[in-house]
Amino acid sequence: MALTMWLVVRWAAAAVAAVTVQKWVAKTIQLERKLAETEAALKVARRERSAERTGRIRAQRELKNALLNKKCEDTNSTAFPMTPIGTVRSCFSTRNGTPRQPLLVTEARSCVVLYPGGIPVEAFDGLGQYSHCWLLYVFHDNTDLQRLWIKPGHRDFKAKIHVPRLQGTKMGVFATRSPHRPCPIGLSVAKIEGVYGGMLLLSGADIVDGTPVLDIKPYLPYCDSIPVAAAPSWVKAGGSDDVLAVQTVDFSEKFIHELASSWNLMEKYSLYSSPEEVRRLLKQVLSRDIRSLNQRERPHTAKLSEVSDIISRIASDSPHPVTGENGSDEENSLKEQREKFLELTRDECREGEVLYNLVIEGINVSYTQDSEGHVVVKGCRVLQHLDTPDIRKCRRGFKS
Numbered sequence: 001m002a003l004t005m006w007l008v009v010r011w012a013a014a015a016v017a018a019v020t021v022q023k024w025v026a027k028t029i030q031l032e033r034k035l036a037e038t039e040a041a042l043k044v045a046r047r048e049r050s051a052e053r054t055g056r057i058r059a060q061r062e063l064k065n066a067l068l069n070k071k072c073e074d075t076n077s078t079a080f081p082m083t084p085i086g087t088v089r090s091c092f093s094t095r096n097g098t099p100r101q102p103l104l105v106t107e108a109r110s111c112v113v114l115y116p117g118g119i120p121v122e123a124f125d126g127l128g129q130y131s132h133c134w135l136l137y138v139f140h141d142n143t144d145l146q147r148l149w150i151k152p153g154h155r156d157f158k159a160k161i162h163v164p165r166l167q168g169t170k171m172g173v174f175a176t177r178s179p180h181r182p183c184p185i186g187l188s189v190a191k192i193e194g195v196y197g198g199m200l201l202l203s204g205a206d207i208v209d210g211t212p213v214l215d216i217k218p219y220l221p222y223c224d225s226i227p228v229a230a231a232p233s234w235v236k237a238g239g240s241d242d243v244l245a246v247q248t249v250d251f252s253e254k255f256i257h258e259l260a261s262s263w264n265l266m267e268k269y270s271l272y273s274s275p276e277e278v279r280r281l282l283k284q285v286l287s288r289d290i291r292s293l294n295q296r297e298r299p300h301t302a303k304l305s306e307v308s309d310i311i312s313r314i315a316s317d318s319p320h321p322v323t324g325e326n327g328s329d330e331e332n333s334l335k336e337q338r339e340k341f342l343e344l345t346r347d348e349c350r351e352g353e354v355l356y357n358l359v360i361e362g363i364n365v366s367y368t369q370d371s372e373g374h375v376v377v378k379g380c381r382v383l384q385h386l387d388t389p390d391i392r393k394c395r396r397g398f399k400s
Contacts, residue, residue: 082214084115084137084138084212084213084214085114085115085118085119085213085214085215085216086112086113086114086115086118086119086198086212086213087112087113087115087210087211087212087213088110088111088112088113088135088137088205088207088208088209088210088211088213089110089111089112089113089209089271090108090109090110090111090205090207090208090209090210090211091108091109091110091209091271091272091281091360091361092108092206092207092208092209092360093208093209093359093360093361093362094141094208094209094359095141095208096290096357096358096359097285097290097358097359097360098206098207098208099206099285099288100164100177100206100288101177101206102188102189102190102204102205102206103189103190103191103204104204104206104284104288105204105206105281105284105285106191106203106204106284107203107277107280107281107284108203108204108205108206108281108284108285109193109201109202109203109271109272109281109398110190110201110202110203110205110207110271111199111200111201111202111271112135112199112200112202112213112216113198113199114198114199116198121197121198124195124198124200127192127195127200127216127218128192128194128195130192130218130219131191131192131219132189132190132191132192132218132219133189133190133192133200133202133216133217133218133219134187134188134189134216134217134218134219134224135186135187135188135189135190135202135205135207135213135215135216136185136186136187136213136214136215136216136217137185137186137188137207137211137212137213137214138184138185138186138211138212138214139179139180139181139184139185139186139211140184140208140210140211140212141208141210141211142179142180142184144180145184157173157182158173159172159173160172160173161173161176161178161180162293163176163234164244164292164293165234165235165243165244166234167243167293168293168297185214186207186211188205188206188207189204189219190202190203190204190205191203191204193398194398200216201398203398243289244288244289245287245288245289245373246286246287246288246289246369246373246374246375247372247373247374248373248374248375249282249283249286249287249375249377250374250375250376250377251279251282251283251376251377252376252377252378252379254378254379255365255377255378255379255380256275256279258379258380258381259275259278259279259363259380260275262363262380262381262382263275265382266361266362266363266382269362270361270362271361271398272361273398278360278361281360281361282358282360282365282377285358285360286358286367286375286377289369289373290358291356291369295356354368355367355368355378356368356369359383362382362383363380363381363382363383364380364381364382364383365377365379365380366378366379366380
């Protein structure tokens with residue numbers, strides 16, 4: 001009886017083992033079949049991906065060759081597609097008064113704003129870890145920009161230009177930082193003050209308001225700074241031989257009063273928090289002679305008509321009208337101030353003074369400069385506002 005039970009148990013165990021082995025073999029065969037199918041699918045995917053990559057590389061190469069081989073009409077040069085990524089909101093309203101080099105005016109404030117729907121704001125991630133950055137941009141305000149559109153070739157381009165520091169002596173354009181170049185692209189370095197969403201706050205930039213930005217790159221001291229670099233003596237700033245340095249910059253009581261009175265109109269559009277900050281900016285800007293070579297050589301008894309024409313052109317240039325609930329009232333106020341400014345200017349010009357003009361932060365600043373380099377800021381009037389509602393929010397990032 002015991003033997004029979006033992007045989008039955010052995011038989012049952014053997015049956016269970018046989019069934020288990022059979023199931024394991026069947027499952028193994030099934031897994032091997034799926035593995036073979038997967039490997040075959042991977043091979044097909046690799047071939048398709050390789051063919052796709054090969055086709056993409058071929059298409060990119062053909063497009064590149066097409067661009068390189070595409071000849072501009074009546075020229076031997078090639079063209080490349082470039083689209084600005086954003087624009088600059090700068091304290092320098094016009095070319096006149098914009099520093100000739102970066103970091104000369106450390107009080108200068110600007111803000112790079114990315115175009116909505118373009119480059120994602122995440123492109124700024126990590127940039128705040130650097131102290132400075134490079135900006136590549138377009139000299140959009142050049143007087144000869146239209147000619148470059150009509151005749152994109154360089155055969156008619158003037159190879160030499162008058163250099164302000166050399167009293168009009170000509171130098172090759174590639175030996176200067178002139179904005180009038182065969183390809184009107186600018187390069188400037190600026191200090192990073194902060195990043196707020198799609199806005200990059202900068203100081204020390206020598207860029208005009210509204211400038212289209214092509215690219216932003218971090219400044220790397222280990223390779224961008226060259227201690228042994230040399231340059232001609234005439235390009236060095238400062239020193240007794242600096243022809244552009246002025247002796248003194250003073251503010252008249254009239255100017256201080258007018259700036260304070262105008263502050264309510266310009267405050268919400270300004271990159272600055274107080275009239276005192278604007279005065280510090282003006283002092284740095286005017287500490288170097290910003291006049292053109294013709295203005296410096298012109299006698300200091302210019303005709304009234306010449307000055308009035310300059311002021312009239314500046315006064316009529318208001319591409320950014322005031323907007324808001326009280327827009328019409330403010331426009332009428334601005335017109336009255338312009339007329340009053342012109343009348344005061346005529347009165348002062350009749351006394352024999354030449355009033356030069358600088359438009360900065362949307363205000364027209366008038367000043368005199370004598371032959372010995374003494375500058376006196378005479379007055380100011382609000383001419384235009386830049387409708388940038390986020391300015392008050394982002395200007396908190398600037399350290400006063």
